[in-house]
Amino acid sequence: MKLLTRCNFIKHVSLLYRPNITREYSVSLREYVTVFSNPRRRIRHPLQVSSVSCLYYSDEKKQFLTLEKKAHALKDAFEHKKDQLKDTEHRIRQKGEEIVRDIKHQKEVTGQKLRVKKEYIIKDILETKAKVKERIEEVVEKENVFTIPNILCFTRIAMSPYLGYTIFQEDYNVALGLLVFAGVTDLLDGWIARNWKGQSTKMGSFLDPMADKVLVGTLFISLTYQNLIPLSLTLLIVSRDVALVVAGFVIRYMSLPPPRTLSRYFDVTHATAQLAPTFISKVNTAIQLLLVGTTLASPVFGYVDHPALHALCGVTAASTIVSALSYLVSKDTYKFLKNKS
Numbered sequence: 001m002k003l004l005t006r007c008n009f010i011k012h013v014s015l016l017y018r019p020n021i022t023r024e025y026s027v028s029l030r031e032y033v034t035v036f037s038n039p040r041r042r043i044r045h046p047l048q049v050s051s052v053s054c055l056y057y058s059d060e061k062k063q064f065l066t067l068e069k070k071a072h073a074l075k076d077a078f079e080h081k082k083d084q085l086k087d088t089e090h091r092i093r094q095k096g097e098e099i100v101r102d103i104k105h106q107k108e109v110t111g112q113k114l115r116v117k118k119e120y121i122i123k124d125i126l127e128t129k130a131k132v133k134e135r136i137e138e139v140v141e142k143e144n145v146f147t148i149p150n151i152l153c154f155t156r157i158a159m160s161p162y163l164g165y166t167i168f169q170e171d172y173n174v175a176l177g178l179l180v181f182a183g184v185t186d187l188l189d190g191w192i193a194r195n196w197k198g199q200s201t202k203m204g205s206f207l208d209p210m211a212d213k214v215l216v217g218t219l220f221i222s223l224t225y226q227n228l229i230p231l232s233l234t235l236l237i238v239s240r241d242v243a244l245v246v247a248g249f250v251i252r253y254m255s256l257p258p259p260r261t262l263s264r265y266f267d268v269t270h271a272t273a274q275l276a277p278t279f280i281s282k283v284n285t286a287i288q289l290l291l292v293g294t295t296l297a298s299p300v301f302g303y304v305d306h307p308a309l310h311a312l313c314g315v316t317a318a319s320t321i322v323s324a325l326s327y328l329v330s331k332d333t334y335k336f337l338k339n340k341s
Contacts, residue, residue, distance in 0.1 A: 149189035153211040160218040167222035213241040219292040284323040
């Protein structure tokens, strides 16, 4: 309270005596502070108090002006920094847009290159496939498989299931007639292949024995079902024929040049190997046909279970075993075909 009272007193005195202040009565700020900080000192002259007050207000105004200048300077610096930030933000935005455009352009260029590369690869694959096909056709001999002997062989294979069905139905007369027809077709296809030009094929060397195996196997199974042929003999003959068929598929695979695909494997126009049955195998086939023929005719002519049939069964079993061994021993039962050129 004393300090506020003194300040008010100084303010009123300075207002009263301001016109009479002269230069010689001015005191320093230190004296002003001393006067008001020391309560023991007394103000002797009002002019002294007035000069101290003026000095105080002058310094205060200078400090205010200085602060104002600093505030303006800070404001200008802030505005400058703000402008710099806006400029930097604008440049960053432009740079981002340029990067996005470059990425899109690079993506389009890469996509175009990939499309061109894909078309080139597909074209190269097609050309390579065509060249491989030409090479294969050069290596593998093609032939016409739709000949009369081959058609007769297919006929025997197709009629074998129906022949077995007639035996199951005990219609032995029809079955005997079908067997005679099958025997005639077997003789015809061999004679035509040997004597007619262009009728002998490499496929026929596989197809003719296969047709015989299918026909004989069907007859043995159906006659065994009717208890006209022993089961042991049928198992022996069927096992031997299955082994020969599997060997034929293996020979086909071994003789087929790469690439070995299913379409090429079962393409009958590609002749890759030729079979040559052994003499004992031909004799065995004749004995088997004789056995099934006489056995099938026995119900018709009434000599079922005749001793001659039992003896013929023994001869058939022996010839079957010998023929199977002949395929294992002989080296000329098959041969791989090569390009004629």
